[in-house]
């Protein structure tokens with residue numbers, strides 16, 4: 079059996095209805111192509127030999143960033159470079175994790191074509207942008223139905239997302255945080271352009287008494303099939319004042335309740351757990367420091 083990637087048909091729909099029609103017609107044998115960077119990586123490993131039809135979404139109006147008083151909407155085909163250059167993202171400290179994650183993605187040529195929906199739908203736990211998006215409570219709007227799903231439920235595991243036949247990612251919605259909320263993202267990899275051994279996205283809010291009232295701490299990298307939310311750490315941090323030694327104590331004590339990293343060619347599970355403690359704490363302190 080050949081594992082070569084040789085799709086026979088290429089479509090470029092001009093409406094969402096037409097896109098949905100092709101996706102239904104070919105079912106599992108169709109693939110949307112956006113920036114093509116994820117498809118390239120997966121295809122040349124022989125994992126897309128079943129694909130018969132590529133459906134190019136560049137003819138649709140899915141590249142935009144819009145902000146209202148309660149939500150920021152990002153079209154599924156918005157590129158990483160467009161996000162990185164967006165004033166709407168740069169102006170809001172509760173979205174800083176997005177910019178941090180984009181800074182860590184190399185090379186620029188990939189960022190110029192890779193899209194936000196492509197990053198999410200490749201569904202690999204060591205990707206950077208999805209971890210940042212998870213930490214800030216992102217939701218996914220599905221086309222053509224308009225249904226909304228939490229990003230944490232939408233990503234099911236390796237290469238698997240919650241889309242039915244004929245469906246696609248129309249946009250990502252990020253709720254607006256209050257002025258006492260900020261976020262950050264950090265990554266630790268063996269080299270500047272390698273995949274994360276561990277990465278972390280944090281969103282944190284303070285109450286009027288400057289105590290931690292809420293947080294979302296998400297770890298990616300070698301942590302299993304999908305990114306993991308550190309719920310024990312989050313719970314222990316509530317009511318804590320900005321106290322570095324107390325925060326360190328909580329990360330050190332609770333991390334093993336939240337994470338069971340994997341061992342692989344890049345690192346042992348034990349080393350990843352140690353990294354998670356350090357990267358998690360640093361990311362948390364960076365987010366806290368952004369709340370004026």
Ligand SMILES: Cc1cc2nc3c(=O)[nH]c(=O)nc-3n(C[C@H](O)[C@H](O)[C@H](O)COP(=O)(O)OP(=O)(O)OC[C@H]3O[C@@H](n4cnc5c(N)ncnc54)[C@H](O)[C@@H]3O)c2cc1C
Nearest residue numbers: 110112113114115116117192193195196197199205206247
């Ligand atoms: C050289 C290189 C270096 C990289 N470095 C990093 C890095 O440092 N950190 C990091 O996080 N990532 C990195 N990546 C991965 C990169 O982030 C992903 O390949 C990229 O985000 C995928 O986006 P795309 O638009 O190219 O998707 P595509 O390749 O076009 O598609 C990827 C998948 O998403 C699906 N898809 C795309 N759009 C939609 C949609 N709207 N609805 C439903 N399904 C859709 C496709 O069908 C396919 O299954 C790197 C990639 C390369 C090639």
